Amino acid sequence: MSPTAVPVTTEPRDEAFPAFDRLDWDDLALQLDGNGFAMTPPVLSPDQCRQMIDVFDDDAAFRSTVDMARLSFGEGRYRYFADPLPPLVQQLRTRLYPPMARIANRWASVLGEDPWPDTHAELVEACAAAGQHKPTPLVLRYGPTGYNCLHQDVYGDLTFPLQVLFMLNTPDVDFTGGESVFVEQRPRQQSRPMVARPALGQAVIFPVRNRPKQGARGYHRVQMRHGVSAVHTGDRHVLGVIFHNAR
Numbered sequence: 610m611s612p613t614a615v616p617v618t619t620e621p622r623d624e625a626f627p628a629f630d631r632l633d634w635d636d637l638a639l640q641l642d643g644n645g646f647a648m649t650p651p652v653l654s655p656d657q658c659r660q661m662i663d664v665f666d667d668d669a670a671f672r673s674t675v676d677m678a679r680l681s682f683g684e685g686r687y688r689y690f691a692d693p694l695p696p697l698v699q700q701l702r703t704r705l706y707p708p709m710a711r712i713a714n715r716w717a718s719v720l721g722e723d724p725w726p727d728t729h730a731e732l733v734e735a736c737a738a739a740g741q742h743k744p745t746p747l748v749l750r751y752g753p754t755g756y757n758c759l760h761q762d763v764y765g766d767l768t769f770p771l772q773v774l775f776m777l778n779t780p781d782v783d784f785t786g787g788e789s790v791f792v793e794q795r796p797r798q799q800s801r802p803m804v805a806r807p808a809l810g811q812a813v814i815f816p817v818r819n820r821p822k823q824g825a826r827g828y829h830r831v832q833m834r835h836g837v838s839a840v841h842t843g844d845r846h847v848l849g850v851i852f853h854n855a856r
């Protein structure tokens with residue numbers, strides 16, 4: 610598909626994501642603290658999801674493509690967007706960052722870590738100063754038997770602690786299987802598996818690497834990894850938004 614054949618929305622930011630104004634960030638933070646991840650109501654429209662699936666075939670939109678089987682990461686392909694990001698992706702990054710930074714700063718404070726900046730533009734500057742210049746948002750495509758091994762999206766020294774994935778297909782209609790899997794590794798305890806089944810346009814917010822958990826003697830870090838169980842039939846697409854840039 611030629612680059613010009615892919616319409617990527619250029620709506621002003623307030624009209625692009627009406628559902629964002631209604632997100633209950635207190636509830637999302639509670640979900641994160643209790644379950645280890647948080648699921649939003651649908652936030653992308655079916656049309657926006659379709660645009661993100663279609664853009665996958667537009668070579669000009671991406672800076673690099675990974676064949677997951679070649680690297681033993683799983684089976685499927687993912688593509689990192691090039692700068693300038695499509696307006697939809699850029700808006701998601703800048704719009705979601707401030708409420709995420711509030712959660713990240715609460716975590717940083719209980720863990721005795723440095724605070725995060727209030728805006729995404731400032732995070733991008735801090736990344737650049739740390740040698741992390743490449744954008745990290747990506748689209749992933751898995752066909753039948755496709756899967757994604759448990760991993761963490763760390764791309765340099767600067768790792769903003771939360772990331773988001775957006776389900777671009779309708780589960781059980783467009784594909785079967787292909788669940789989002791999370792495993793929480795707790796100090797001196799067995800690991801906890803968790804599964805999310807986001808519907809079309811729903812977002813899942815989860816820790817990139819770890820999160821604080823309150824124990825009997827204050828807070829400790831629980832490590833988190835995420836992946837995808839095998840797709841049985843059909844194609845599954847996800848938009849991943851990671852806030853720090855890559856080296």
Ligand SMILES: O=C(O)CCC(=O)C(=O)O
Nearest residue numbers: 749762774789837847849
């Ligand atoms: O396909 C998925 O659900 C996982 C995507 C992923 O690894 C990510 O968004 O970082």
Ligand SMILES: [Fe+2]
Nearest residue numbers: 760761762835
């Ligand atoms: Fe990932």
